Every structure is written in C-alpha cells, then in structure tokens.
Amino acid sequence: MSGAVGEVIQEVRTRVRTGGISPHEEVIELRHMVEDILSQSTSAASDHESPQVLVEQIANHISGFGLLQPLLDDPSVEEIWINEPGRIFVARNGKSELTSVILSDVEVRGLVERMLASSGRRVDLSNPFVDATLPDGSRLHVAIPDITRKHWSVNIRKFIMGSKSLEGLVSVGTLTDQAAAFLQACVVSGLNIVVAGATQAGKTTLMNALLNSAPSSERVITCEEVFELQLTSPDWVALQTRQASLEGTGEIPLRRLIKEALRMRPSRLVVGEVRQEEALDLLVAMNAGMPSMCSLHANGSREAISKLCLLPMLAGSNVSAEFVVPTVASVVDIVVHTALRADGTRRVQQITSVTGRVEGNSIETGDIFSFQNERLEPQGIFPGRLDRFQANNIDVTSLVGASRWV
Numbered sequence: 001m002s003g004a005v006g007e008v009i010q011e012v013r014t015r016v017r018t019g020g021i022s023p024h025e026e027v028i029e030l031r032h033m034v035e036d037i038l039s040q041s042t043s044a045a046s047d048h049e050s051p052q053v054l055v056e057q058i059a060n061h062i063s064g065f066g067l068l069q070p071l072l073d074d075p076s077v078e079e080i081w082i083n084e085p086g087r088i089f090v091a092r093n094g095k096s097e098l099t100s101v102i103l104s105d106v107e108v109r110g111l112v113e114r115m116l117a118s119s120g121r122r123v124d125l126s127n128p129f130v131d132a133t134l135p136d137g138s139r140l141h142v143a144i145p146d147i148t149r150k151h152w153s154v155n156i157r158k159f160i161m162g163s164k165s166l167e168g169l170v171s172v173g174t175l176t177d178q179a180a181a182f183l184q185a186c187v188v189s190g191l192n193i194v195v196a197g198a199t200q201a202g203k204t205t206l207m208n209a210l211l212n213s214a215p216s217s218e219r220v221i222t223c224e225e226v227f228e229l230q231l232t233s234p235d236w237v238a239l240q241t242r243q244a245s246l247e248g249t250g251e252i253p254l255r256r257l258i259k260e261a262l263r264m265r266p267s268r269l270v271v272g273e274v275r276q277e278e279a280l281d282l283l284v285a286m287n288a289g290m291p292s293m294c295s296l297h298a299n300g301s302r303e304a305i306s307k308l309c310l311l312p313m314l315a316g317s318n319v320s321a322e323f324v325v326p327t328v329a330s331v332v333d334i335v336v337h338t339a340l341r342a343d344g345t346r347r348v349q350q351i352t353s354v355t356g357r358v359e360g361n362s363i364e365t366g367d368i369f370s371f372q373n374e375r376l377e378p379q380g381i382f383p384g385r386l387d388r389f390q391a392n393n394i395d396v397t398s399l400v401g402a403s404r405w406v
Contacts, residue, residue: 004041005058011037012062027063034058065111067101068156072138078158079200082108084151094200094344108152115140121243130243133227157200164232166209174202174338175348176376179369182399183336183351184213189388190268190291191333196304201338202346203295204228207270210293210336214268221264223257224272237264254278258285268292279311280319286331301335301352305363308332321361329356329363333385348376353383368400 012034021029034055060069071077071090079091085103089096103111116122119132119140128147132140137159144152166180175183186193187210195210197203211220212232219235227240239261244251254271258281261269271282271294286292296311298304305328312324337350351369358364366381378401383389389396 005054008034008037008041009058009061012058016062027059030063031055031059034062065114066107067103068111071099071101072136072156072158080154080156080158082152082154091200092344094340094346105151108154112140112142112152112154116142126246127243131226133240137227137230139226139228159228159230164208164212164230166213169206169209174206174346176369178378178399178401179348179351179376182368182396183210183334185389185392185394185396185399186334186383187211187214189385189392189394191385191388192286192291192331193293194304194308194332194335195293195295195338196298196301196335197295197338198297198299198340201340203338204272205346206336206338206348207272207293207295211268211270218267219265220268220270221261221266222270222272223254223261225254228272229270237261255281258282262290266290270294273297274308274311276311277315279308280315280324283308283312283324283327283331287327298337301337301350301367302365304335304337305332305354305365309361309363325361325363326358329354329358334383335365347371351376353381355384 012030015033015037016030038051038055038058060066065072068080071080076092077090078094080088082088082103085105085108088099088101088103090099091097112123115134116130116132118135121130121132123130123142123144128144130140130142134140134156139157139159141155141157142152166175166184169175170177170180193210195203195207208230211229214220214233216234218233220231220233220237222229222231222236222238224238225241227238229238239257241254241257242250242252254276255278258269258271258278262285269282269285269290269292271278271292274282274294274296282292282294296304296307298307309321309325309328313319313321332354335350335352335354336348337352338346338348340346348369349371350367352365352367355364355366367379368381368383369376370379371377380401382400383396386396
C-alpha cells in the first residue's frame with residue numbers, strides 16, 4: 001500500500017484505540033470510520049481506482065487478515081497455503097491453484113502473529129511448529145526456519161462444514177441412503193467406529209455427521225489437538241491439547257485429555273485424530289466398554305486396522321503385539337474409509353466390519369459396503385455385534401442385504 005494509505009491505516013488504528021471499538025465485532029462501524037478518514041485524504045483515495053475496494057482492503061487490514069481475508073471469505077476456497085511470500089496457493093474443489101496475492105516476509109509474520117493472538121499459542125526458534133484454531137474455526141499450521149529452508153510455511157485449512165448430517169452427505173454423493181442408514185444404526189447401537197482416510201478426504205466432516213446422528217441424550221466428550229469438530233449435541237464438551245509454556249511446563253498432551261475425559265461421565269468418547277501413543281489410551285477406554293470414535297490417516301480400512309495395531313506400541317516397550325492385536329480385534333467394530341477423488345469429490349470407499357477373530361497377527365475383516373461401479377454397494381456381508389443392534393430394535397438384515405457372513 002502507498003504511503004498515503006498507510007497514514008490512513010495509522011489514523012484508523014488510533015481512532016479504534018481511542019474510541020474503544022472492537023474492529024473484529026463492530027465491522028460496520030469500522031468501515032464507516034475508514035470511509036470518513038478516506039474522505040478527508042484525497043491523496044489516498046486518488047491512489048486507488050475504486051474507493052469502495054480501498055475501504056474493504058483497509059478494513060480487512062485492521063480487523064481481518066489483510067490480503068488473505070478475501071480468500072478466507074471465499075466459500076469456494078478450501079485451503080490456503082504460503083510457500084513463500086510471493087507464492088500463495090489455494091485449493092478449490094480438491095484442486096490447487098496459484099493465486100495472484102503477493103506479500104512480504106514482514107506481512108507474513110505479522111499475519112501469523114495476529115492469527116495466533118486469540119489462540120494463546122506461539123511459534124519461535126524453540127518451538128518452530130504450531131497448530132492453532134482461527135476465530136472462524138479454520139485450522140492453522142505454521143513452520144518457520146531453520147526447519148523450513150528460508151521462508152515461513154503457513155497452511156490454513158478452512159472450516160467448511162458443507163454437510164452436518166448423514167442426509168447431507170447422501171445429497172452430495174458421499175454416501176448412499178442404504179450406507180447412511182447402516183452407519184446411523186451403528187452409532188445408535190454404540191459401536192466403536194474408526195474413520196480413516198488421507199488428508200482432505202473428508203474425515204472430520206464425516207465424523208461430524210456420524211456424531212450428529214447420535215441420540216440427543218448422549219454426553220459426548222471430544223479430544224483434539226486443535227478444535228475442529230462441530231457438533232449439534234446439546235450435551236457436548238470439547239477438549240484440546242496445550243503447548244508447553246516458555247519455561248517448558250504446562251503441556252497437556254492428547255493422552256492426558258483422554259484420561260481426563262473418562263472422568264467426565266461421557267456416553268461417547270471421541271478422539272479427533274489418532275497419530276501416536278494416545279492410541280493405547282483409546283484402546284483401553286474401548287476395552288472398558290466406552291463407546292468411542294476416532295479418525296486416523298490410512299489408505300484403506302485394513303491399513304487403518306494395521307496402523308491401529310502399531311501405534312499403541314509407541315507408548316513403551318512393555319506394550320506388545322500380543323496385547324494390542326487381540327485388543328484391537330475385540331474392541332473395534334466398524335472402519336469407514338473415505339477418499340478424495342481426482343475430480344475433487346469425496347466418497348466413502350469402504351465400510352468394513354471387524355469380526356473379532358485373529359489368525360497370527362492378522363485381524364479378520366469383511367467389507368459390508370465397497371465402492372464399485374461408481375457406487376457404494378453392499379457386499380452381502382453381515383456385521384458383528386448383533387446383540388447391540390437387537391437391543392435397539394434395529395433389523396440389520398434389511399440395512400445390509402445379508403443375513404450371515406459369507
């Protein structure tokens with residue numbers, strides 16, 4: 001921005017401070033203030049073709065995130081990432097494109113500091129990575145040199161909740177009516193469900209839809225690294241991890257959240273994403289009869305089961321496969337694998353049942369639904385946990401089109 005515009009920005013900031021207004025909450029008042037100051041600055045207005053666009057830019061600079069704000073406001077943009085100040089990309093419909101937005105190193109750092117201001121988290125040489133949630137629910141990830149080669153790397157995964165229900169996912173083609181009805185029956189029956197998929201495959205959206213189909217009488221406790229899940233449940237408590245302070249104290253890891261959540265009288269425990277040894281605590285909770293749900297990165301249902309057998313062993317050398325494998329087989333009921341396709345659409349590829357049987361270190365599974373011929377088709381496989389469905393007066397046979405394992 002020109003020097004004249006910079007003077008306008010400084011004047012706006014001065015009036016914001018002295019006037020006691022909140023630029024984030026009183027946006028209309030802020031724009032009126034900008035218009036008033038611009039009307040008194042002929043040089044600033046003459047530097048720009050459209051006065052209204054200039055007002056918008058200055059308001060975004062004060063209350064929002066500068067030149068990134070239009071991208072954050074654009075509903076078609078799913079994710080924004082900065083490789084370097086002059087190379088800023090976005091993803092639309094699952095596909096990436098280079099934008100015309102150009103920032104300076106100073107502007108990138110200033111934007112990150114403003115984004116982190118409301119989260120209470122920090123990024124510095126001693127802590128070169130940070131995850132945080134923006135006020136609109138978007139997820140921020142930052143990495144700085146010397147972890148990165150030269151420039152700050154910034155990723156903003158926008159919170160776009162296109163479908164908050166299983167019916168909504170059916171309407172956009174992620175699921176079929178039959179598969180959605182079966183998954184809802186699994187949730188109502190209290191089965192333990194694992195949602196698997198790659199990054200941007202729609203795991204969080206699917207988990208939200210599953211959890212929002214649970215009975216309203218359930219008390220749901222969610223544990224996440226940063227807040228992402230958005231439930232409609234009337235009885236829901238969301239927990240997130242906390243970084244260590246500058247003195248190296250006060251860290252709250254995911255394992256601690258899971259243990260504390262169990263003391264909060266949950267009807268259902270949810271772990272936003274399982275990556276490391278917290279998988280052990282989740283398995284222990286499932287093994288104690290706590291209906292649970294989690295997500296993890298995997299290329300398929302069987303790969304998700306294999307990964308869930310490995311992660312708990314990161315908790316220590318005393319955790320062995322002899323304990324983990326049969327435990328996974330006995331407590332995990334359903335695995336749902338979702339994927340981002342080449343055309344940018346997200347589709348559930350598999351809904352897999354775990355039988356509970358183990359041969360060696362292999363856990364027996366069967367696909368209840370599988371994506372074939374561009375459609376999620378039933379495979380004639382009958383799920384386990386029949387007693388859970390019967391207790392809720394659910395006829396599984398009509399849902400999956402099968403009456404036995406084949």
